[in-house]
Amino acid sequence: MDLDLDAATLEFQAEVRSWLAAHVRPLSSMDTSAGFEEHRAWERELADARLSVVSWPSSFGGRDLGLLQWLIFEEEYHAAGAPGRVSQNGIFLLAPTLFSHGTPEQQARILPPMARGDEVWAQAWSEPEAGSDLASLRSTAARVDGGWLLRGQKTWSSRAAFADRAFGLFRTSAEGRHRGLTYLMFDLRADGVSVRPIAQLDGEPGFAEIFLDDVFVPDHDVIGAVGDGWRVAMSTAGNERGLSLRSPGRFVAAAGRLVELYRKNPDPALRDRVVDAWIGAQAYRLHTFGALGNPPTGPAASVTKVFWSELDVALHETALDLLGEVPGGWLDGWLFSLAGPIYAGTNEIQRNVIAERILGLPR
Amino acid sequence: MTPEQEALRDAVRSLLEKHSDVRAAIETPHGYDKDLWARLCDIGVLPIPEEYGGSGAGLAETCIALEELGRTLTPAPLLSSTIAAQALVATGDEEACGRLLPRIADGAVAALVWPWGTTEITATPVLDHPEITTATAAHVLDGTARYVLDGDEAEVLLVTDGVSVFEAGQSGVTREHTPTMDPTRRLATIRLSNAAATRLGPWKHQVRDVALAALSAEQVGAATKALELTVDHTKTRVQFGRPLASFQALKHRMADLHVLVETARSAALAATDEVSAAVAKVYCSEAFFKVAAEMVQLHGGIAITWEHDAHLYFKRAHGSAQLFGSPQDHIGRLSRFAHR
Numbered sequence: 179m180d181l182d183l184d185a186a187t188l189e190f191q192a193e194v195r196s197w198l199a200a201h202v203r204p205l206s207s208m209d210t211s212a213g214f215e216e217h218r219a220w221e222r223e224l225a226d227a228r229l230s231v232v233s234w235p236s237s238f239g240g241r242d243l244g245l246l247q248w249l250i251f252e253e254e255y256h257a258a259g260a261p262g263r264v265s266q267n268g269i270f271l272l273a274p275t276l277f278s279h280g281t282p283e284q285q286a287r288i289l290p291p292m293a294r295g296d297e298v299w300a301q302a303w304s305e306p307e308a309g310s311d312l313a314s315l316r317s318t319a320a321r322v323d324g325g326w327l328l329r330g331q332k333t334w335s336s337r338a339a340f341a342d343r344a345f346g347l348f349r350t351s352a353e354g355r356h357r358g359l360t361y362l363m364f365d366l367r368a369d370g371v372s373v374r375p376i377a378q379l380d381g382e383p384g385f386a387e388i389f390l391d392d393v394f395v396p397d398h399d400v401i402g403a404v405g406d407g408w409r410v411a412m413s414t415a416g417n418e419r420g421l422s423l424r425s426p427g428r429f430v431a432a433a434g435r436l437v438e439l440y441r442k443n444p445d446p447a448l449r450d451r452v453v454d455a456w457i458g459a460q461a462y463r464l465h466t467f468g469a470l471g472n473p474p475t476g477p478a479a480s481v482t483k484v485f486w487s488e489l490d491v492a493l494h495e496t497a498l499d500l501l502g503e504v505p506g507g508w509l510d511g512w513l514f515s516l517a518g519p520i521y522a523g524t525n526e527i528q529r530n531v532i533a534e535r536i537l538g539l540p541r
Numbered sequence: 542m543t544p545e546q547e548a549l550r551d552a553v554r555s556l557l558e559k560h561s562d563v564r565a566a567i568e569t570p571h572g573y574d575k576d577l578w579a580r581l582c583d584i585g586v587l588p589i590p591e592e593y594g595g596s597g598a599g600l601a602e603t604c605i606a607l608e609e610l611g612r613t614l615t616p617a618p619l620l621s622s623t624i625a626a627q628a629l630v631a632t633g634d635e636e637a638c639g640r641l642l643p644r645i646a647d648g649a650v651a652a653l654v655w656p657w658g659t660t661e662i663t664a665t666p667v668l669d670h671p672e673i674t675t676a677t678a679a680h681v682l683d684g685t686a687r688y689v690l691d692g693d694e695a696e697v698l699l700v701t702d703g704v705s706v707f708e709a710g711q712s713g714v715t716r717e718h719t720p721t722m723d724p725t726r727r728l729a730t731i732r733l734s735n736a737a738a739t740r741l742g743p744w745k746h747q748v749r750d751v752a753l754a755a756l757s758a759e760q761v762g763a764a765t766k767a768l769e770l771t772v773d774h775t776k777t778r779v780q781f782g783r784p785l786a787s788f789q790a791l792k793h794r795m796a797d798l799h800v801l802v803e804t805a806r807s808a809a810l811a812a813t814d815e816v817s818a819a820v821a822k823v824y825c826s827e828a829f830f831k832v833a834a835e836m837v838q839l840h841g842g843i844a845i846t847w848e849h850d851a852h853l854y855f856k857r858a859h860g861s862a863q864l865f866g867s868p869q870d871h872i873g874r875l876s877r878f879a880h881r
Contacts, residue, residue, distance in 0.1 A: 453872045460820045465807035481800050532799050533792035537772050540787040 209382035217264035221295025239293030252425035268299035300338035302346030338386035433459035487518030594643030604758035611762025621691035625651035632742025652695035692729030707738035723860030754812035833858035
């Protein structure tokens with residue numbers, strides 16, 4: 179597909195490519211204490227080159243670029259094999275929420291340190307009894323003078339083991355399932371917070387449980403109106419499910435690596451699966467670039483979420499079948515891909531959304 | 542879509558809603574409704590430049606019309622005439638374009654014999670031939686081509702040996718309607734034996750990519766409609782006191798089909814070069830086939846009847862996947878392109 183890029187975009191693409199070629203190096207796992215700090219330092223390097231959040235306004239550390247340029251950045255980033263983004267919860271999930279629902283004060287206070295990795299964010303959605311049925315969550319925020327007191331337990335909180343702050347939903351009223359929820363940000367090092375890391379299937383603590391025991395949150399850390407948290411959060415969920423968290427660059431790069439792997443380990447019985455996976459990555463890329471004027475949000479984001487998460491599993495499973503007993507550099511990616519159909523709302527929930535809200539099938 | 546393209550889509554859709562009768566058309570000797578085809582030509586769905594008597598529609602407009610024809614499975618020589626017209630324009634032969642394109646724009650069916658699958662055509666230059674006036678362009682063609690789209694109906698018959706494009710004459714050409722699994726698609730076997738032909742110009746591989754993109758658009762239209770019909774059926778069919786569509790096991794199957802159809806549409810729209818056209822052909826073939834197969838399963842017993850249209854979608858899906866090279870053939874080609 180000919181993208182027909184203009185001169186300024188081509189220049190930007192060349193700048194990104196050469197910067198990455200000069201700077202990308204392997205880092206330790208971000209799910210270790212030392213690796214987390216390496217990734218934080220990497221975010222600062224990106225920010226110094228004004229490459230950490232290219233589509234944001236320049237006043238917050240971005241370059242005022244459009245979605246096309248962001249997709250180009252992502253393609254270059256993944257093709258270069260650059261490190262995972264430790265700031266991903268913040269820049270891809272919280273930031274879009276702040277752009278839509280935050281006050282100018284919140285944006286000015288929170289976005290610049292997020293863009294530099296000075297504040298790394300964890301998400302605090304799920305609870306032990308509230309997974310797919312997120313609106314049944316029980317953690318509460320009680321009104322006190324000047325703010326709120328959080329109490330309860332969150333789980334599967336990505337990055338929480340080493341992050342600085344977190345965002346999530348809390349019940350501020352017992353009336354109504356969705357209407358009683360409020361969107362709050364809190365400090366993971368505040369009094370009353372205890373974090374218990376959970377080892378993931380690779381053995382590293384990629385997520386954690388968070389216990390909250392009367393944790394004070396000032397009023398200025400409420401996003402949107404009190405009681406309106408569900409609606410605010412769903413605009414974030416659309417981002418997590420849809421385009422922003424999983425740009426096609428990631429899959430196009432992985433598909434390219436898969437083709438290279440096949441060239442080194444040709445197994446004719448697997449050829450069609452390799453090409454099918456490559457076609458899937460191309461199709462997702464075409465779908466994404468085709469949707470540039472109308473990026474998927476709301477129910478349409480569920481379509482892309484099902485697609486990319488299952489594509490990611492297929493890409494990695496094919497690589498593992500090619501490699502046989504020694505999965506080499508693909509094991510971590512495969513383990514990570516297994517989580518794709520689960521997080522950001524399981525694919526079963528996404529299929530309910532597509533069926534009920536796009537196809538109009540009855541509940 | 543521009544407002545003009547939306548208007549074109551609406552015009553074609555409304556024409557087909559009023560006048561397309563697939564069951565009647567496939568029973569006619571020609572396999573398509575000639576009056577309906579004339580009306581489609583009046584709307585201007587063929588990609589023929591205005592200087593040659595066309596409407597000036599581009600391929601994007603033709604693909605919009607093909608998507609609509611795909612939705613209703615309406616048999617019409619739009620795909621074949623589009624491909625032949627594109628091959629003709631690509632030869633750069635202004636005399637032939639001036640002579641043939643206005644006829645095609647007026648509805649004369651055009652077909653191209655081109656080398657996909659097992660077709661083997663050989664072209665031999667001859668010094669002179671009683672039928673051919675342009676002596677330097679005179680050739681004779683030999684070979685057999687199977688599954689030529691609208692080949693027996695074509696008034697304008699073009700042939701390529703993979704190097705050049707020829708205009709076939711009368712002598713030495715036999716054409717035979719070849720019924721296949723899909724009754725809504727007209728295919729023919731063309732036998733060329735010392736057949737007189739005029740060389741018009743070079744064969745351009747881009748014509749193949751155009752053909753694949755155009756077919757993909759038609760497949761997307763058919764897949765979209767097959768899913769719509771399935772969704773409608775499950776919303777109205779009641780069992781255990783509730784609509785079938787309220788059962789999660791069925792909802793999730795239809796949600797998966799929606800994901801397939803939407804990504805297939807993106808692949809078809811983006812098919813502009815050799816790689817993306819082949820990706821679209823593979824992807825849209827597999828998507829349509831999956832949707833049509835699920836259409837049968839989700840309709841239950843009624844889908845196993847001749848009366849219900851589900852089998853027509855299923856047969857079209859199978860036939861379209863084979864047309865212009867199977868997904869396997871194109872996966873083989875793509876395995877050479879996969880990079881980065």
